[in-house]
Amino acid sequence: xxxITQTQPGMFVQExxxxxxxxxxxxxxxxxxxxxxxxxxxxxxxxxxxxxxxxEQNATEGRYSLNFQKARKSANLVISASQLGDSAxxxxxxxxxxxxxxxxxxxxxxxxxxx
Amino acid sequence: DTAVxxxxxxxxxxMGNDKSIKxxxxxxxxxxxxYKQDSKKFLKIMFSYNNKELIxxxxxxxxxxxxxxxxxxxxxxxxxLELGDSAVYFCxxxxxxxxxxxxxxxxxxxxxxx
Numbered sequence: 001x002x003x004i005t006q007t008q009p010g011m012f013v014q015e016x017x018x019x020x021x022x023x024x025x026x027x028x029x030x031x032x033x034x035x036x037x038x039x040x041x042x043x044x045x046x047x048x049x050x051x052x053x054x055x056e057q058n059a060t061e062g063r064y065s066l067n068f069q070k071a072r073k074s075a076n077l078v079i080s081a082s083q084l085g086d087s088a089x090x091x092x093x094x095x096x097x098x099x100x101x102x103x104x105x106x107x108x109x110x111x112x113x114x115x
Numbered sequence: 116d117t118a119v120x121x122x123x124x125x126x127x128x129x130m131g132n133d134k135s136i137k138x139x140x141x142x143x144x145x146x147x148x149x150y151k152q153d154s155k156k157f158l159k160i161m162f163s164y165n166n167k168e169l170i171x172x173x174x175x176x177x178x179x180x181x182x183x184x185x186x187x188x189x190x191x192x193x194x195x196l197e198l199g200d201s202a203v204y205f206c207x208x209x210x211x212x213x214x215x216x217x218x219x220x221x222x223x224x225x226x227x228x229x
Contacts, residue, residue, distance in 0.1 A: 033216045039156075045205060045220035052216070089156060095216065101146060101209070102171055103218060105158040 003027065004094050004106035011111050013082045020067070021077040021109045023092030029053075033095040034075040035103065036066065040088040048090075051075060082113045118142070119221035121206050127227045128196055136191045136224045138206030145211030146170070147189035148218060149181060152203040164189050165211060196228045 005024045013019035025034065036048040051059045051066045059066040067076040079086055089110050093103040119140045128134055140147065148171075149161040163171040167183040178194045193200060206221040 035217070037220070043203065043225070044222045045158075045207075047217050047219060050216055091158065093158075101163055101165075102148075102160040102173070103150075103158075104160075108156050 003096065003104045004092055006092055006106035006109050008109045011109055013111065013113055015084060015113055015115050016081055018078060018080045019082055019111065021090050021111065023075045023077065023106060025073050025075060025094050027094065027096050029096055034066070034068070035093040036064070036077045037091045037093065038088045039091065049077065084113050084115065087111060087113045119206055119208050119219055121221040121224050123224060124222065125225050127229065129229055130196055130198060132196050133192070133194045134196060136204055138189045138221055140187055140208040142208055142210070142219065144208040145186060146209045147183065148207040149189065149191050150205040150207060152205060154202070158205070198228050201226055201228045
């Protein structure tokens with residue numbers, strides 16, 4: 001079974017609009033962490049935002065916010081006021097459990113922002 | 116600049132050759148990783164090291180051998196390169212302190228095996 005599922009292979013959004021990128025996860029652990037990374041066409045992996053399983057508030061970092069719905073096991077990324085430079089691949093990832101250190105990645109969503 | 120750096124950025128080589136990729140971080144982090152991103156953009160962990168000690172080895176062929184001379188460096192040596200080794204290899208690092216979760220990635224090394 002997929003641990004991290006990103007069901008949207010591609011998304012389009014108009015500049016200045018908000019967009020939500022979906023991520024669902026599968027774990028039986030109580031302690032876990034959820035991450036979003038951005039990979040522009042230049043190839044580097046850029047950390048965007050982190051949500052711990054025990055965090056009561058949804059994480060926010062500037063224009064990025066994470067809509068964390070623990071009961072639904074979803075951790076959707078919301079980008080507000082999209083910019084052309086937001087066009088990239090976006091990966092959701094999970095650190096599962098307390099004593100493990102590896103990140104498990106989803107298959108990614110390609111976001112295209114158009115003028 | 117503080118960062119995770121990798122060399123080389125591009126590596127084109129023939130099947131059967133042996134090659135190394137170097138990674139350095141000057142963030143003072145305790146833990147370093149190697150990830151592989153295949154042609155479909157899927158990212159998977161290969162190894163992790165904490166203070167020069169191997170922690171994770173994700174059933175990677177033993178042609179791949181990580182080496183950590185000190186906690187700021189984690190190199191990846193690949194013997195007898197195969198066509199299927201063509202991928203982007205990312206190094207990453209994390210501060211080992213409690214609550215410090217984020218892994219910071221290097222720019223990647225694009226390996227093409229001909």
